[in-house]
Amino acid sequence: MLGPVLETLIGGLMTGVLYSLVALGFVLIFKASGVFNFAQGAMVLFAALSFARLSEAMPLVLAFVLSVLIMIALAYAIEFLVLRRLVNQEGIILFMATLGIAYFLEGFGQSIWGSDIYKIGLGLPTNPIFILESVFPGGLLIDPAELIAAIICAVMVLVLAVFFQVTRVGRALRAVADDHQAAQSVGIPLNRIWLMVWAVSGLVALVAGMMWGAKLGVQFSLSLIALKALPVLILGGLTSIPGAIVGGLIIGAGEKLAEVLLAPVLVRTFDLAGGGIENWFAYVLALVFLLVRPQGLFGERIIERV
């Protein structure tokens, strides 16, 4: 019994790392501009689509470089067309604007690149690896592709975390998140900062898109992965990079474990038509968490002053 549970746990943790990467894109933008970028999922999809289609026609490395350029161009467009015109609007307006951007990107991406399911061939090994064969009969199954994806994501997350904490630019970004107008008035180049942050977020989205796309195939439902990243943000705290990591791991593992352990119990007790708890477990978990600790594990306390 322990064997399968551990397997699920490991699988869940690895999925969790992928969630963290998507959540990271959110956190970056939120930290730097106070904008809750609902379009992150659409960006992941758009990036993945670009890479998938480009890599059909050219070597992977070239496709990657071009995709990066495309995401930078996208960041430019978003900053110029949308963000610049909504400076210092209330958060909810900016959030709804990103909702609009999300819809636009989904339509745009699919009209340019097509809406079939595309494969991303990254050349990752597919033969399963078995570990701990001495402890558990047959060993625990690990998918090497997922493992590599998880490692790549973990590296990216660490690099970005360090970047934010240590460098001058990182600190400036944190200042901007607090108050746009104030930051502008002390000479921080708001537009350039936003541009950089959205570009980095785009890069993050690209890597996430590549990893998820290799796992699931690139299709429309990829943008829904972003919806999964939201509970991660809640758990970790909207402004925290370590929070995105920890939150991702907890949600990834928790989800899978719930499906394997909790779902059968529920199905038996309530005579349900199948499990599928994964659809909402992460959210309910995050919700319960929110009630206890509204700012998330590592988020900043929201102090209301009068």
Added chain:
Amino acid sequence: MLYREVGQFKTSYGADQAIFPIAQDRWFVFALIAFAFLAVPLFAGQYLYTEVLIPVLILSIAAIGLNILTGYCGQLSLGSGGFMAVGAYAAYNLALRLPQTNIILVFLFAGIMAMLVGILFGLPSLRIKGFYLAVATLASQFFLEWAFARVKWFTNYAPSGSVAVGRIELFGIAIDTPVKTYIFVLAMTVVLALAAKNLVRGRMGRMWMATRDMDIAAEIIGIRPLHAKLSAFAVSSFYIGVAGALWGFLRLGSWEPLAFDVNRSFQVLFMIIIGGLGTILGSFLGAAFIVLLPIVLNQLPAWLGIAMSTAMISHIEFMLFGAIIVLFLIAEPLGLARLWAIAKEKLRLWPFPY
């Protein structure tokens, strides 16, 4: 010039607080309602009823509901689809198990069930605000979606997972033609809209708007946050539940939980953003916009003589939705309702420039 208020003095506070203090507005709305009830049935064809009028009216009710919660009370909710589902399935189960129940009671029941669920899922709003609350409402959305798909009792153990309803009847009259359905839905919409308008212009509306604008200050003048937020959730969910039941019974006829998925939630949210947050009129305008846009887009390539696949049309629809939302937020965050108000302002002076 047409729209002058000159000479219209209100001699009592009651008159000042009327829904349409200006006489021209009053006449316009009465005429519009009379037209809707009496004139439209004379010329409208089936397509207009089933694809335009009925969807717009039902979705307006949902939009009014969400507007009360998000527009007036400032509680962002992405769970409208789920509450519509509650209404639809509640109505279905009541009609199924107690077939003799009057249809009005069935829809009322749908609203009440949705209201109770709404209050439950609205409790977190006492601790959580803003985006966090939006994510929490997604929890309710996904959970409810799942519940109606998996808990077999809700769908009466249907193997396919979808449910179907027959035609309904009101006091012995079968509502089986598009015209009758339209009149029924129109009547419900008018009553519900009037009730909503009455709520928002009185003390409850002020309570909600105060909570939205500055809930700390609201508390200081004696408005209990619990009361304000939960009442908003309650009323809002009631409306959305009724809309869901109407949608299932009179628009779809048969449905699966997918009809009320997260995309539906977004659709209703878009309606109130484009139509105008915090206005009743905006709910109607937004609903009309969202319903008509895909129809126009579908016909457009044919009119222009361009060949386009349905998939492509759907992509362009997405793009246009997104672009229009962003445009509205940049240019006129107060939505179509504000544009309408500005137009009326201009009419005051027309044809003079100032």
Added chain:
Amino acid sequence: MRAPSGRDIAAGEVLLAVENVSLAFGGVKAISDVSFDIRRGEIRAIIGPNGAGKTSLLNVINGFYHPQQGRITFKGRPRSAMRPYEAALGGIARTFQNVALFKGMTALDNIMAGRALKMRRGFFWQLLWIGPALAEEIEQRRRVEEIIDFLKIQHVRKIQVGKLPYGLQKRVELGRALAMEPDLLLLDEPMAGMNLEEKEDMSRFILDVNAYYGTTIALIEHDMGVVMDLSDRVLVLDHGVKIADGVPAEVQSNQAVIDAYLGLSH
């Protein structure tokens, strides 16, 4: 709901008594062992250099902050830690340094919102509008119009407050507080950011409110001239500690007060 009903207090008797109240945030002591009282019908000024803890003191009276030590007695009844709306129920109204109006609503609606506690007509009457709900609405409107007349803001009552100039916003906020018919009115720097003319108007309003409605007023203010002219008694705080308490003339000549303002004591 614990509404401190208390007993009726006659003019001149103690309406609010603050005893040995201390308040700290984390390690920072905002208020240390402060005691004073406010008598019914008087205008009480609370002054002190910046950071003295004046706003924190109002926040404690209001129910925003809960003191770690000390006791507050209102209308003869000791008060346990309460939420702001309970303070409102008890008859305490408040204005803020940064105008805390409902920016999305008109001036009239803001003041009508202040009548929230007085409006009782139930939900179903609200749905119907015609009938008791409308009658109540009209009755409240009448009273609110009295306040609007009193504060001379008739010309802007239908304008969204976000669009009003600062001075008028402050008046609307005062109107909203008055609409609560409070026993105790707390004003946090009501004259901040005003020019001389606006200050004179506001001073007259405050005096009129006190004379006409009999409202007891506690105000925080920096303008010494205003304080000396308006108030019956003055409380002086510095770094969270009470350093003087008496009639304006006494306080004005108090050496400790002068030192505090000139920064000599630290």
